[in-house]
Amino acid sequence: MLGSSLLAITLATTLSACGKKEEAATAPAATPAPAELIARKDLFGNPSRTGASISPDGQSIAFLAPRDGVMNIWVAPIGQIDAAKPLTADKERPIRRFFWAPAGDQILYLQDKGGNEDFLLYGVDVASAETKLLTPFEKTTVQIVGISTQVPDTILVGLNNRDPKWHDVHKLDLKTGKLTLVFKNEGYGGFDADRSLTLRLASKPLPDGGMQIEPFGKDGKPGKPILTIAADDALTSGVAGIPLEGNIAYLQSTAGRDKAAIYALDLGSGETKLLAESDKADIGGILTNPVTGALEAYNVDYLKDEWLPVGDAVAADIAFLNQEAKGSWGITSRSKDDNLWTLVIDRVTEPAAFWLYDRKAKSLTRLFTVRPNLEGKTLAPMQALEIPSRDGKVLVSYLSLPPGADANGDGKPEKPVPMVLNVHGGPWARDGFGYNSEHQWLANRGYAVLSVNFRGSTGFGKGFTNAGDKQWGRTMHDDLIDAVDWAVKNGITPTDKVAIYGGSYGGYATLWGMTNTPERFACGVDIVGPSNLNTLLASVPEYWAAFFEQLARRVGDPRTEEGKALLTERSPLTHVDKIAKPLLIAQGANDPRVKQAESDQIVTAMKAKNIPVTYVLYPDEGHGFARPANRTSFYAVAEGFLSHCLGGRQEPVGADFNGASIQVPEGADYVPGLKEALAAKQ
Incomplete structure (x- = not known):
């Protein structure tokens, strides 16, 4: 979801009463008709087209469809989108990540199997549509280390096929497919190359959770460190690229400050020079020249996302886009001559669209709308809010109301409505402002939807992020409860009609809410959430080795008795006997992050205590549901579950189970119509 500025538009209008003035004054307020029920397939099925990317020569547009x-x-x-031809023919998994090779003759993409996140690199020839597997290895996940227009037929990739913990750096010849070892990795978490694809920096994780930045010497090996990133800065700092001049690197850093700023790091002396900063929020991303890699702009996302120029290179373009986009915008690609850009524009109450921006002509041309079936539908506006926590922190949050519920436009429904607290994953991530499919789905069904950036979320300064350390199930959860209290106090929702819903960490928050604050929630939906923090940390992917000290520092250390005790106490599984409200659990069997055992064990524990639970399992999915049939089937189950719990509207299941791999090992009886839908599935 793109997070950027858009003034929320109230879709509902008040109705004028006819007749005498005094009669109109005493007449009861008219209840607006509910918005048309939007089909789940239009929200969660395949988009019509998405992901526009321009070729280096500016002559072609690639996209996913x-x-x-x-x-x-x-x-x-x-200029001829409707003349598009397919290049790839994947039959099983949707392709989600692709990019042009610098020479423009191939498109490269990453693909896994069944959601296992063993992403391999493929190349497809643009002229012939011949597809080749460029990294033919088992149990390997590819990292892209370096791409440069200066070396058009070569890229640098990281492969963990030798040692699953560490990625060795290889040079990949895109013409021949030949892989050449550049650096054998025995303990580095990441690498940065210059525009000639020469390795310049290596990032080494430290035992305390910090990171050491070591420059490569002429012998091709990392040498004496030029920078140490403290553990408290590790989630908010890192190298952000090396420009063509080659003597500096761009550095995102919170060293000696709260909000992440951008610096130039001298690769010889290690000295830093401030280039850009914000007192509102972290600098979250930078825009660099496609040829030189020079810093041209940066973005800051507090309530809403905004791009700010560095110097004059793109200042006029940013001003033009801010004026003409009429919504938030993000650049998805740039031609080599930098005249043509592709953009995605998000106007919240319209489906996102991709556009072509011509810098010389200062013109915007629509390429396509991502979900044209949503055009003309009544979509819910989004409000950006600042909600106070009980200890004085500011929780940046986002609220959507059912269309028509806020007739007078004051940001509150005319009467309280059921609410879904939608908790983001990570937890080192954030929610943002913009079109959100789940917000639109839930609001359309009659619910208020509240997304909260609880402490531990990123983007709001290291103090806010670090305030979540070892606070799973404690102050991180208090923030969610405080947001619910705010919603009740402000007339958004009644106390007894709030559901908690989320995936990954959001799934954990759901399980914690159901076990430790069961009186606050009418029901919960957990998607790939961990139930046992000890087994979670014991089973993370091996290639997370560089990040493990950060996990131990911020969640709890399973290698110490004190840490194990903390993790046990903060595990929802420990408190399973407190579950008293309906719970839906959904899991991908191939999830490498939150293994199926995390859902299995809490379902088993609930069964042992005769506590009802509905468990939905997808044997061909991982950490989330990628296949559209699986997505729509899950949302059909969740919709029926929430309707039974909160009373919202429900679209009939219809054909939404057809083609899905959905299994319901437990509790199909607890969701009205679920058994019948399973029996009718084709």
Whole structure:
């Protein structure tokens, strides 16, 4: 979801009463008709097209679109989107990540199997559509280390096929497919190359959770460190690229400050020079020149996302886009000559669209709308809020109301409505302002939807992020409860009609809410959430080795008795006997982060105590649900579950189970119509 500025538009209008003035004054307020029920497939099925990216020569546009029901890569001549032809023909998994090779003759993409996150690199020839697997290894996940227009037929990749913990750096010849070892990795978490694809910096994790930045010497090995990133800064600091000049690196850093700023790091002396800063929020991303890598702009996202120029290179372009986009915008690609950019524009109450921006002509041309079936539908506005926590922190949050519920436009429904607290994953991530499919789905069904950036979320300064250390199930959860209290106090929702819903960490928050504050929630939906923090940390992917000290520091250390005790106490599984409200659990069997055992064990514990639970399992999914049939089937189950609990509207299941791998090992009886839908599935 793009997070940027858009003034929320109230969709509902008040109705004028006819007749005498005094009669109108005493007449009861008219209740607006509910918005048209939006089909789940229009919200969660395959988009029509998405992900526009321009070729280096500016002559072609690549994008993702369905081919035989699966998202594949298509290419069209510039200005002729409807003449697009498919390049790839994946039959199983949607392609989600692709990019042009610098020479423009190939498109490269990453693909896993069944959600296992063993992403391998493929290349497809643009002229012939011949697809080749470029990294033919088992139990390997590829990292992209370096790409440069200066070296068009080569990229640097990291492969963990030798040692699953560490990625060795290889040079990949895109013409021949030959892989050449550049650096054998025995303990580094990441690497940065210059525009000639020469390795310049290596990041080494430290035992305390910090990071050491070591420059490569002429012998091709890392040397004496030029910078140490403290553990408290590790989540908010890191190298952000090396420009063509090659003697500096861009550094995002919170050293000696709260909000992340951008510095130039001298690769010889290690000295830093401030380039850009904000007192509102962390600098979250930078825009660099496609050829030189020079810093041109940066973005700051507090309540809403904004881009700010550095110097004059793109200042006029940013001013133009801020004026003309009429919503938030993000650049998805730039031609090599930098005249043509592709953008995605998000106007919240319209489906996102991709546009072509011509810098010389100062013109915007729509390429396509991502979900044209949503055009003309009544979509819910989003409000950006600052909610106070009980200890004085500010919780940046986002609220959507059912269309028509706020007739007078004061940001509150005319009467309280059921609410879904939608908790983001990570937890070292954030919610932002913009079109959100789940917000639109839930609001359309009659619910208020509240997303909260609780402490531990990123983007709001290291103090806010670090305030979540070892606070799973404590002050991080208090923030969620404080946001619910705010919603009740402000007439958004009644106390007894709040559901908690989320994936990954949001799934953990759901399980914690159901076990430790069961009186606050009418029901809960947990998607791939951990139930046992000890087993979670014992089973993370091996290639997370560089990040493990941060996990131990911020969640709890399973290698110490004190840490194990903390993790046990903060595990929802420990408190399973307190569950008293309906719970829906959904899991991908191939999830490498939150293993299936996390859901299995809490379902088993609930069964042993005769506590009802509905468990939905997808054997061909991982940490989330990628196949559209699986997505729509899950949302059909969740919709029926929430309707039974909160009383919102429900679209009939219809054909939403067809083609899905959905299994319900436990509790199909607890969601009205679920058994019948399973029996009718084709």
